[in-house]
Amino acid sequence: MTTARVHGSSDTRGPVLTDRAALDRAAKLAAETFAARADDYDRRAAFPAEDFDDLFAAGLLAAAVPRAYGGLGFGPQQRNTLPLWEMTTTLAAADLSLARCWEGHANALVLIDALGTPEQRRRWFTGVVERGEKWVAWSGEPRAPKPGESNRFGTTVVPVDGGWTLRGTKAFATGATGAEWAILLVDPAGPGGARHARPGRDGRAAGSGLLLLACELSDPTVTVDDSWWDPVGMRATASHLVRFEDTFVPRDNLIGAPGSYFTGHWQTAFVPHYAASFLGAAQAACAYGLEYLRKQDKGADPYVRQRAGSMAVNVDTARLWLRHVAALWDGGSVAEAGLAGSKARHVVEHLAEETVHHCIRACGARSLVRPSPVERILRDLTFYQRHDNDDHILATIGRAVLGEDHDPSFHTP
Ligand SMILES: Cc1cc2nc3c(=O)[nH]c(=O)nc-3n(C[C@H](O)[C@H](O)[C@H](O)COP(=O)(O)OP(=O)(O)OC[C@H]3O[C@@H](n4cnc5c(N)ncnc54)[C@H](O)[C@@H]3O)c2cc1C
The missing domain is CATH 2.40.110.10 (Butyryl-CoA Dehydrogenase, subunit A, domain 2)
Structure with a gap:
């Protein structure tokens, strides 16, 4: 268990915050505040600005900043990976879009920590810790135009x-x-x-x-x-x-x-981070589904039992995979962690997708009528999974086990 000082909007010398206390704080905010805001952000396609304000005020925005710079010291560069991914899962269970924005912010801080100069770390981490500055990482230049697209990015x-x-x-x-x-x-x-x-x-x-x-x-x-x-x-x-x-x-x-992004294989640190978000979607669908089924007293139906059981096993399996990959990062087995991250990304995508479908099949059509969150989770997960191509991820794993050259970063065909 590690500890850090509470930072945030006003007091940078507050009491120490343990990893557990930070995760509990994030869970409380996610369940009591962020989940309720998700529908409005989704309808307006609006960045979850108030959620980020709350993360800052709660001393959580600098989770991926090293403790020496006033952060919580979460993430693979600090060999304290699981708390970061658990926090992402917690945020994703409330709102997958929030979790994607959070991942981008946290991943950028991990890169600054790993590759930045001491002066860059001081300058930019201070902005996060003291002023609540938010970061993103943008590659996004797909080259092949889609039908009707005239300009290339x-x-x-x-x-x-x-x-x-x-x-x-x-x-x-x-x-x-x-x-x-x-x-x-x-x-x-x-x-x-x-x-x-x-x-x-x-x-x-x-x-x-x-x-x-x-x-x-x-x-x-x-x-x-x-x-x-x-x-x-x-x-x-x-x-x-x-x-x-x-x-x-x-x-x-x-x-x-x-070129250091490629030579350091940094994308492999972020591939399983997507899976942490997918797990959040599964967790939220499972929790909603179980509550729904209990409320409707449908637990006696053998098919419902099967689906409830499958949802629970899927969520646990995904959690175990992320724990395994995080332990590889933190133990310094970087090459093994890279490929295991792709495996986790592949497995968790399917577990999450299946869990959402179990929830829908067991609960019925009204689970897809707002304000049910499952309607949004289904749409979000469908789209977010496209961030990487699962066929190519699996082919990458296949190449690796066959002893062939492979790219665990971008899974290029
Ligand atoms: C919600 C969301 C948020 C995102 N946020 C960010 C972000 O913050 N920063 C960022 O940098 N990116 C971000 N991305 C973008 C992402 O990294 C990809 O660049 C984007 O999804 C590519 O768009 P595409 O799938 O339409 O295009 P393509 O890249 O054209 O992919 C389409 C399909 O073609 C396949 N393909 C690609 N090249 C080849 C090839 N040579 N041969 C055969 N098949 C090929 C792909 O695997 C895929 O299945 C985000 C994506 C999503 C969905």
Whole structure:
């Protein structure tokens, strides 16, 4: 059990907060406040700003900031991974969109912790701990246009005196209307970000020149186009289209050496974090389903019993997988943790999806009528699962066990 000082809006020297106390505080906020707000954020496709204000006031916003900088010291870089993922699961059980925004924030802080200079850590962690600044990480430059799409997404990066300028667009920019800072994953070799990186023209490996640039989003050359984002689910992530019009990023804002996101396989630390959110969806559907079935006194039905049992086993199984992967990270078995993270991501996606369907089949149509949260959970989970392609994840696992080259970061075909 580790402890940290309570930070938040006013007192940075408050009493120490244990991991358990922090998780209990997050659980209370999620159950009593965030779950009730989720429907309104979803209908308005609005960033969950008040939830983040509450996380800050409760001393939880800096969970992934090291204790030495006033945070809670959660996350893989601090070898204290499970509390971070448990917190994400708790938030996801209240609102999957909130959890996605939270993941983006926490993942960005993990990257700063791992790759930033001491001066960068001091500067940016202070902003989180003392001013409640929110971070995001944006790669989002899918290259193949869909039917009816005329413009391609993507950024062009040009080295200039003292830094770089950026021009172009990123899609799926989670938290675009809520965050103060973004880590932009951009490549001077051409558009594509990290996920859609291509080999350099000079034959260099894909992503070998990828830059992580910290960009202040109040810069007037950065604009949000909110007309693009009208999805089936995850609406409150506000994952808008963002435009950069010759945005200058100073050299001081480069995080890590070019290409270090790929050479350090950092995406593998974040792949199971998605699974932590999926587990939250399963947990919420299971809890709602069991309450519904008890209220309707349907427990005597043998099929209902089967589905209730399956939901419970699924939730426990997903939890065990995340515990296993977190222990690998914290024990320093990084390569093993990377592949285990993909396995967990694959298994938990299916367990969560199945759990939501068990809930719907056992409860019936009214479980999909608002204000039932299952209606939103179904839409959110359907969309969020597309963040990676499960066929490719499984093929990656297959390649690994066959002893072939594989990419546990982006599961490229
Ligand atoms: C809710 C949500 C929030 C997100 N937030 C963020 C964020 O904050 N930051 C961020 O950087 N990204 C974010 N993403 C974006 C995500 O990382 C992907 O970039 C995005 O989902 C890609 O969109 P796509 O699936 O339409 O496109 P594509 O990338 O074109 O994928 C479509 C399908 O084609 C497959 N595919 C891709 N390339 C190939 C190929 N060469 N050969 C064969 N098949 C291929 C893919 O696996 C997938 O199944 C978010 C996504 C979602 C759903």
